[in-house]
Amino acid sequence: MTMARSELRRRAVRAGLLAAVAIVYLCLVGMVQAFSTRNIVGGNLPLSRILLLLPSAVAASLAVRPRVRGGVTMELNMGEAAGAGASIGLIAGAAVAVGIGIVNLIGQEAVRGVFNAVTSALMLTLTLQRSTVVGTAILVALSTATGALFALAGVLAPRLRRPIVTGLTVVLLMGMLQSVVRVMLVQLGLATQWLYSVTFGGLTYLGAVASFAAGMAAARLWALRREAAAADAAERAEAGGRPRIPRAMLLVPVGFVLLALPALLGTFLSAVLGQVGIFVLMGLGLNIVVGYAGLLDLGYVAFFAVGAYATGVLTAAVNSGSSLHPGLPFLLAVPIVVLIAVAAGLLIGGPVLRLRGDYLAIVTLGFGEIARVLVTSDWLKSFLGGAQGLIAIPAPTMSVGGLHIDFRNPQPFYYLALGFCLLAAFVSWRLANSRVGRAWNAMREDEQVAEAMGVSTVRYKLLAFACGAAIGSLGGALFAVQIGSLAPSSFVFFISIQSLAIIILGGMGSIPGVIVGALVLVGLPGFLTEFAEYQPLIYGAVLVAIMLYRPEGLIPNVRRTRELHEEEVEQDAWLEGVPEPAPSMTLGEAVE
Amino acid sequence: MTPLLEIAGLTKRFGGLAALDGLDLAVAEGEIVSVIGPNGAGKTTLFNTMTGLYGPDQGDVRFEGQSVVGLKPNQITRLGISRTFQTVHLFPNMTVLENAMVGQHCRGRAGLVSSVLRLPAQRNEEERIRDRARDCLSFFGGRLSGYRHDQPAFTLSYANRRRLEISRALATEPKLLLLDEPTAGMNPKETLELTDQIWRLRKDRGLTILVIEHDMRVVKGVSDRVVALDYGKKIAEGTYEEVAHNERVIEAYLGRKAAAG
Amino acid sequence: MADGTTEVAPKPTATVGRLARFPLRKTIQLVIGIAVVAGAAWGAYRTISLGTFTGAAWRDLVVFGVAQGAIYMLIALGYSMVYGVLRMINFAHGEVFMFGAFGSYFVARVLNDHGLINSSPVLSIAILMIAGMVCSVAVAVLLERVAYRPLRNAPRLVPLITAIGASLFLQNTARGFFGDQDRGYPTPDSLGGSWTILGIPILRSSVIVIVVAVTMVAALTWFVARTKTGKSMRAVAEDKDIASLMGINVDRVVVMTFVIGGMLAGVAAVLFALVFGLVGPFMGFVPGIKAFTAAVLGGIGSIAGAAIGGLILGVLESVGPALFLTGLKIPGPNQLKDVFTFTILVLVLIFRPGGIMGTGEPEKV
Structure with a gap:
């Protein structure tokens, strides 16, 4: 069943506005400019540009997801999705354009008196190092195209979508962790020139394609393995045997x-x-x-x-x-x-x-x-x-055999x-x-x-x-x-919060969760020095986002999952009204 | 012989209201005694005071001859008094077996060091805790056994939650078991079954049982002796027949029921 | 209570020793209590006999403490009201305060450029307060809508952790937006110096702070007691579910609570900036924690409690280190001002968890 036109429009405008708010926020808080020197692929795709397009991409791919209304799944066809995605990208791009216009109208100095991050460097980054009008136009066009593309990806079957998303993520990670990966490859005595560009630092186009392919292949393999594992488990359950490879x-x-x-x-x-x-x-x-x-x-x-x-x-x-x-x-x-x-x-x-x-x-x-x-x-x-x-x-x-x-x-x-x-x-x-x-x-x-x-x-x-x-x-x-x-x-106090954020991200009560949490929250900013300044900001965002969307953390402890989700409304219901051995309750009983 | 439980002049006030007012009660070993009374008569307060959740304002509670007043709930449980709650109070996200194993906690001694090193003594103890927990769950036949061991407690039906609470109380290896309205919310068939099981608790496990109950069929079915409370005072005591025909009781409690029914 | 003698018992399985019956907590409480009172008395006695401070110095410390306490009081009311209605600690309230300060700061700069701040100070301060309120209210309402509303029925620690995250996020957003340097806040020249009231010279800024704060609290008390919205607020604080069954729009009441908390925080922010002459992204954290302490001290959930708690905390913090620590020859007593605050918080929660105005246990409300 397809969605009513008005609902689609409403949803696209909402997503577009959210993306616009996100982009403007990222610019004003200084993140866009801070990441303008880390090239991800070639010389034309620094992290800052990805950051400018990311909100539209995410908003578009999420907005076109099928939804269940009254027991009926509402799906979009390709045309509708592309249209919605394009308008989301357009709205977000337009917001940046309006922002650039306002800054030029009032004057950069005046705006900078309030928002520290509005520098000429940022304006150049936003207009893609071109003249204001041309640059802005290109940015809006890019944003629109990104929205449309990611909306299309959003309506693909999961079997196709997952490898693409994984591939893109791998490219992004390989680009971001360029220094780490390069050092590792050099230590192993492997060539890196084909993978990382010597002049720009980021992935070469060949490297990007290879990473993308590797990511896709890994995702596909993973899916196959899981199917096989599921079949295997079913078989074993019938035979009543133990897993073939002990976990140890x-x-x-x-x-x-x-x-x-x-x-x-x-x-x-x-x-x-x-x-x-x-x-x-x-x-x-x-x-x-x-x-x-x-x-x-x-x-x-x-x-x-x-x-x-x-x-x-x-x-x-x-x-x-x-x-x-x-x-x-x-x-x-x-x-x-x-x-x-x-x-x-x-x-x-x-x-x-x-x-x-x-x-x-x-x-x-x-x-x-x-x-x-x-x-x-x-x-x-x-x-x-x-x-x-x-x-x-x-x-x-310590001295071991003459080695100090x-x-x-x-x-x-x-x-x-x-x-x-x-x-x-x-x-x-x-x-x-x-x-x-x-x-x-x-x-x-x-x-x-x-x-x-x-x-x-x-x-x-x-x-x-x-x-x-x-x-x-x-x-x-x-x-x-x-x-x-x-x-x-x-x-x-921040140390306390850091420790808390680690276990919240990883999942309360989960030991592997702690390790992953520490790697993500302490390791990543350590590898990416530009992030260090935004570490507290990201911690704050992580705490809020995890609590809102996934309170059990990334690697949940099974029991905590049950505890933190609201699906046990039933459970709450029978815990409610329990006579806490509190005087007031007993008095209440007496009044009954 | 000194009675197993001896309550003397027990008084507990909340603000101006006395929920327990100079209550005397003695329970001999192996007895099943029902406590009845209208809502607010102080029945649950009696249990809460006996198990150390409240400190009494006056009076004494003696268990096996020693006073338990001033002890913490966990110490009283260790001495051998265990209870269930009027509204079910399980550990909802722990499994059925784990719930029962918590009951065994006070019979174990493994601490930090032995748990980390997993010493033989600790392993044996863990094995024993698990076995006893299983045993207590098996009291209700297949209802809490087998695949149910690994289900979280909140998935259980209402009647099974009540049964699990009793199993958990059994797992503390009590001498005196306090059941607070054990059949509330159960259907007639389940109620009948539980009545029978309360008998078996004494017969098989040698427990002394104090039970708060509203359902007169249960009271009639299980009690050696019935104690009726009203406004924190004992208004009647004796066999079911005696209490049921006591005028003050009828006035305070059965009278209302008769009028309603 | 229990008598010590034990009858001959039928062989108990487990026995509990005399030690187990020992009321450990009460004893520790008593020991701590006596130690604190004795230490304070000794310190105060020594300080006064040393005679380092003159009577006038003490008076100034007290007056300054009252002014400081008045600011805490305004912030504390925001914590207290939100706690009363939602049973959650709005940890990010200090950041609501901070954004109010920044909002009014940018307006103040414009006013200063046009010379208005000095030519008509009363009007400018009024404008600044409105600006501060608008900004704080906007942040508070946004916070409620985005971060807290989806978690209304979650386990209690979940909204608290969210609030901590939001606090960190807002703090660092301000840092990214406005830079991490403190900025000088333009104040009217006529605010310098002091007025003599009842023969006592009092800093003009202190007078303004106290007058404005008292007015706000009076207005709030009237609002909660008399208006329809105020009454529905009390109903929601009593029981959300029942209130909604009675036809009260709980969402609206919660938003109103955040609006009022934001307004008070905005006013507090302007007063704070006028007194200290600085605004910065991290200015909200410490006053926030202190104000929360004040709210707990007075009894969280009660307006009078927050007011009294704020004043007591302000005075104790200002007078305390000098009075109790100087005499003990502890170097740099003012460095230990914050230790003072938190020790008070801990002591209050140990001895009287419901606060001065509260009754009983806070968590069983």
Whole structure:
């Protein structure tokens, strides 16, 4: 069944306006200009131009999706889709054109007095380095064409659409991660000239086509594999057998890649991975508190600070800005650091035992801020160095057969971080599947009932805080090792949010989710230096978007999925009106 | 012999209203006692106070001779009092088996270290917890067993949720079981079945049971003794026949029912 | 209560030791309480006997604290009202405040270029307030529509996390739009100096802040108590579902709540900018958290609570470090101002989770 003309028009205008808002936003916030130097393919397709067309593309392909109304699926034919897509692109392009017009009318200086990002460079980027009129016209035309093309892709059968989307994504990723991929290929001794252009940095046209083809092929293969796997599973279910390849076997290649990565990536990229490792630890620790026990801790940075400062004070041998400098070796210091962190966890956990939900969040945030202010203050200056922080934190070293290893160097550091992460992941995994994990689960679902069924909620809340603190402090210890000096400005609220965003993106309660979350949110901005400035902005957007559209995260923990979705209206209904053992309810009963 | 449960002068006030007003009650080992009374008579408050959700304003609750006043709910559960809730209170997103396994929590000791290292003792204990949980679920025959073990609790039917709650309470290995309106929302056939099962709980498992119930057929069917409450006070006590024919009870409770019916 | 003696018991399976019965929480509360009061008293005694501050200095600190508290009060009302109606902490309220400040800043610049700010300061401040309100209201309503409305029935932590994300997003949007440098806010020259009221010289800016804030709170109290919209707001705060069954348009009431919160935040933003003379993208965070603390301190969900909480917090923050810490010879007491705020928050939630004006547990409302 086809859609009514008026509805189609309404939907296209809506999508077009949304795309227009998105484009104007991206220009004003400065992202378009920031990405104008990273060429993706050849010399004519920098990331900024993709960013200008992306909103129209996304809006067009989503707007033409078939919808179900009153049990009838409404589909668009190709012509209608192309028309709708073109108008979406046109509206978005026109919005940019209007914007350019306004800037020229009022004068760039005046506009710049309000919006910092409106520079002549941005105007040139928007008009594709041509004269205002010609450039704007080309931009509008490009935008219209993009809209039409992506709308057409949107109405294709999924069997065709998926490979195309995957192919385009691979091209984009290969282009964006040009430095990473190139370094890896060089390390492997492979030629890169055919793939990446020497003059522009981005993919060559050949490279783009090859990447696209590879992406399409991968998508197709994946689909075939899944069909086969489904058939296989059905067969096995009938035979009642076990999977052919034990899952543990999959760990072997993964482990091999993990061990080989620093050799492939070189120092700079290994350093980024070390950074990722620190945040995997932070994510794993917070995951225990938030994901397992359901206590939203917004002051997690406190444990990071405890770990970092304790390591700094304990390992420093010379005057580091602290009056204490016992100069313990790192490996001896770590257990003490963890113990201090556990004490801090109990100290923070104690007062908040009775608080639930949002109040707990705010109070823990307060604790995080207290930690930051205390390390900055003159009061504790003689121990923690005050506003100047700590310096001269030694790097742990090791000698293996005459080979001297300094763990501050990115590659050895990577292995240190990997070791800590594996340990923390193992502990998290074991805990999740034990009596302790079950008690946390029960407590998260219904604190009072868990208590009535014999779970000591006091003990398990404290235990969650202690475990979270211990793992987070390992992250802090690594941070101290990596940087070698600590400044109080590193321990801000944003660290707590970063850790939270990692587990939200990956999926609360999911260990693989934490790893993916850290890779995406810490790794990608590390590889793409232009992104660093927009990191907080992107984190904010990620938190909102995930909560609105996919609260279970990218790699969900099965149970949390059920918990976070509203499909269990039924479930809510029977949890509603439950006689919370609250006086008011009993009184209400009495009145009945 | 000292009774298993001994309640003396128990008083609990909410604001000016006394939900329990100097209540005395004793339950001997192996007895099934029903608590009846109109809405707001203080029945659920009695359970909440006994299990430590509320601290009483006055009076004492003694279980096996020792006072449980001032203990936390989890400690009382460990001593051997377990309960179900008037409106079902499961862990909706945990599976049926996991719900029952939480009940076994207070009979285990595995902590952080042994869980992480998965020591033999911990593995045995986990095995035992699982077995006992299965056993408690199998009390209701096939209704909560087999493929149902791995279903999340919120997918269960209303009657099965009630049964799972009882299983979970059983899994804490109680001596005294408190059932708060166990048949509410069940159809007549299920109610009959449950009446029978309450008997079996005592016969097979040797439990002492205190049950709040509105359905007089159930009360008649299961009770050795019936206690009637009104406004937090005990207004009658005795066999079903005695209580059912007590004038104050009829006035306070059955009278309304008779008038309505 | 329980008597200590135990009768001869029929062999209990498990026993609970005397230690388990020990009221640990109450004891810890008592110890903390005594420690805090004793520490504060000792610090205050030492400070006063040191005589570092004169009576006039104390008076100025108190007056400044009241003015600061009046600003917190206006922001706190936004948190409090939204919490009352939706049971969520609108973490991004500080950013609503910040956008109000920026909106009025751009208007102020235009007014300044035409010399209006100094030639007719009263009119200019009125215009600035309207500009601030418009901007804040726009951001608040947009926030509600885009981020919060779809999550109205989600588990409680979901909207909170969304609000945190929105806060971060808005903060950095402002940073991208307007740059991360603080900008100087043009203030009328006549706002400098002080007026003598009842024989006490008080900074003119403080007087304006206090007068405007008190007026706003009075107007709000009247609005909520008397108007139809105000009454439906209270109904929705009581029970959303029932209110909607009674024919109240819940969506409209929620939007109204955000509009009112935005208006108050906009006014607060202009006052803040007039006092401190600066606007910047990160200016909303700390006042936001402090105002939330004030709301909790007074009892979240209550207008009078937010007002009292704001004032108390403002004064404590201004007087507290000097009074309690100087005497203890703690260097740089003013650096610890924020520790003070958060410690107060923690203590309030431990001892009186419902706040000063509230009753009982906040989460069981």
